[in-house]
Amino acid sequence: MESPISNKMSVSLLNKRRVFVQTENGCVLGMELERKDDAHTVKRRMQLTLNVPTAETSLTFGDILLNNDLSAIRTDSPLLLTKNLMHRSSSTPCLSPTANALQQKDQSNVVEIIGHSGDFTETKELVDEIVIALRSNIEPVPVNGGLGGAYYFKNLNGESVAIVKPTDEEPFAPNNPKGFVGKVLGQPGLKQSVKVGETGFREVAAYLLDHDHFARVPLTSLVKITHSIFNLNDCVIGNAIQNNKGVSKIASLQQFIPHDFDASDHGSSRFPVADVHRIGILDVRIFNTDRHAGNILVRKVSDGEFGRVELVPIDHGLCLPECLEDPYFEWIHWPQASIPFSETELEYIKSLDANFDAKMLRKELPMIREACIRVLTLCTSFLKEAATFGLCLAEIGGMMSRQFRFSDQEPSELEVICLEAMKQVMGLSDTEEQIDEKDSKFAKSAMVNQTRALSYNQVGLGKKGRGKGRVKACANGVRSSAKESVGAPTSFVKVTDMNEDEWRLFLAKFKELVVPAMAARKISGINMRNNPRIGSSCQF
Structure with a gap:
């Protein structure tokens, strides 16, 4: 017979949801939410880290503006915290005092898969391969080409097995490593009809829509990933952020396909x-x-x-x-x-x-x-x-x-x-x-x-x-x-x-x-x- 204590622990786990809250400048905080928590709870927790007044921010989930109720939010969902338009500066705001605290408060794993696909077996195997290599000090390598930030992650043999593209390093995003900056997440990007920070969702969508692997789109998932190699522009986080723990990013993770x-x-x-x-x-x-x-x-x-x-x-x-x-x-x-x-x-x-x-x-x-x-x-x-x-x-x-x-x-x-x-x-x-x-x-x-x-x-x-x-x-x-x-x-x-x-x-x-x-x-x-x-x- 199951003990009352065990029953209480099971109920407590069921009532909790894990979400990843991303600021418009790319900082990410993973947090556990109780069933009773609402949008104001999320904002208050982010306020402790980012020092942004609650009244001046909006919490969104895709098309949904989260004024209070969070019932539409599933576990492992990415949320976006933005400044209201009336308070938004035309330049990227500097948040230099916040990032260290953000990373210390977030106790996430090195790589966490976002979402709940019917079968994540292949993705989990790929993630495990990457994590084992990282623990063996096999470092990722930046991709030189393209307009956005991208990184080759390797296996124990030093072979590239995945390409990671952080959403806040896209062209025009605040942490773009190649000089294409000037916007915050949620604003129109390279294409007016594609908002900055949302290309990763589309990478995953293309994979999911390629039924029966008809066009051979490589395995792609959305993840929250932490590493020191990721780019952090000084205006966003300040010089003091470069620490051994690295910084967390929401990113698309795509299987690397060897090719000629x-x-x-x-x-x-x-x-x-x-x-x-x-x-x-x-x-x-x-x-x-x-x-x-x-x-x-x-x-x-x-x-x-x-x-x-x-x-x-x-x-x-x-x-x-x-x-x-x-x-x-x-x-x-x-x-x-x-x-x-x-x-x-x-x-x-x-x-x-x-x-x-x-x-x-x-x-x-x-x-x-x-x-x-x-x-x-x-x-x-x-x-x-x-x-x-x-x-x-x-x-x-x-x-x-x-x-x-x-x-x-x-x-x-x-x-x-x-x-x-x-x-x-x-x-x-x-x-x-x-x-x-x-x-x-x-x-x-x-x-x-x-x-x-x-x-x-x-x-x-x-x-x-x-x-x-x-x-x-x-x-x-x-x-x-x-x-x-x-x-x-x-x-x-x-x-x-x-x-x-x-x-x-x-x-x-x-x-x-x-x-x-x-x-x-x-x-x-x-x-x-x-x-x-x-x-x-x-x-x-």
């Missing part, structure tokens, strides 16, 4: 068609805004100069943006992308379930923003419709990419379809004055900023005139709209402007419009090879 070179080192002619297709399918689903040749690893799988190779995609921190913008697909002009999908690939695309993926991401990465999940849902729907219609990968990527027209930035074909779907869902008229004051925020922004120059016939989706003339009219109409709405737009389509009912109606209308748009593209004979695109890579 990357796709930028050689021409693409030797790349297997299936590998290009599988990476492209993933990129379309997750709306990758930075698929350049440098983040496609190439490894030889047979001997000889002309032996077989396989491709491994890495660096997915700029996927799943919060709104549609211009993606960057390196493979869009490769000859393999113009070859039709195989039956295996078509079956895989057919099996994709956007609702399942959305639920999975909400469970595994509850801090990821709902807008990112909507982009995934939209792009998965688009991919499935396009594959069924018979478009090849290059055509799909072409419809998602913006073009140069007289040096103006114009919405992509995908964005044009979305704009028309939004317009029809909201039943907008052609003038701003006719919008009722009680219309939703989405209706107003869609009218004022996005759909002013669009009409159903201009988009080329009506029952009449699905030929070249309509496509040209669409381009002219959209150019005018783009000029009026935004000077240098990152997005013409913001999925967050819709409430849940509008979002469901939008998806249904989108599916109605997308096939006629594809038919119009076929008739017009648009060729991506002769159409320069506007997108550019961040080489991140």
Whole structure:
């Protein structure tokens, strides 16, 4: 019979949750929360360490502002503590007296996995390998390339087994080691639609969404990790922080894949068609805004100069943006992308379930923003419709990419379809004055900023005139709209402007419009090879 003392200890453990609270400057504190604890409790504990008045801070968990209740927070969740906008300085605030105390109060393990995936066996094995090497004084090594901070962690044999990317060392983040600083966590970063400090979540999301290891995304997890090698800029923590214990960071941890070179080192002619297709399918689903040749690893799988190779995609921190913008697909002009999908690939695309993926991401990465999940849902729907219609990968990527027209930035074909779907869902008229004051925020922004120059016939989706003339009219109409709405737009389509009912109606209308748009593209004979695109890579 179990003793009363044992019962009390079990109940006490069940009532506790461990969370990792990160300041906007990158400092991290792991703390145990009782069931009765609320947001004010967390702030008070952080106040003891950071000396920031509670009234001047906000505690957030993804999209959720935690005013009091913490019931939505699971154990091992990362929270972000930021200064309120009215108190935020334009420069990165200095917190030099706080970091030593922060590390002394946090009694975490050297590496702790954040989140609760269904199977963390491989991740745990990788973490154990790293910890054993660290205890044997085998030190990690900084990665020289890229714009952000990254580190090779090794095993007992001195071989690189993982790459760690701290979230506060991203480009523009406060502790970036390469001079790209100037923002705090939670502000727009390299891409306006990806906030600083959130690329690590996206790295993990890409791995989780690569079902059956279809595109070979390496094992990736979110961790809290402590080491003295991590960068700490003087303005954030002061010179006194460099101690033997090191500093704790929230970071993405990705398995290192031994390889021979990357796709930028050689021409693409030797790349297997299936590998290009599988990476492209993933990129379309997750709306990758930075698929350049440098983040496609190439490894030889047979001997000889002309032996077989396989491709491994890495660096997915700029996927799943919060709104549609211009993606960057390196493979869009490769000859393999113009070859039709195989039956295996078509079956895989057919099996994709956007609702399942959305639920999975909400469970595994509850801090990821709902807008990112909507982009995934939209792009998965688009991919499935396009594959069924018979478009090849290059055509799909072409419809998602913006073009140069007289040096103006114009919405992509995908964005044009979305704009028309939004317009029809909201039943907008052609003038701003006719919008009722009680219309939703989405209706107003869609009218004022996005759909002013669009009409159903201009988009080329009506029952009449699905030929070249309509496509040209669409381009002219959209150019005018783009000029009026935004000077240098990152997005013409913001999925967050819709409430849940509008979002469901939008998806249904989108599916109605997308096939006629594809038919119009076929008739017009648009060729991506002769159409320069506007997108550019961040080489991140």
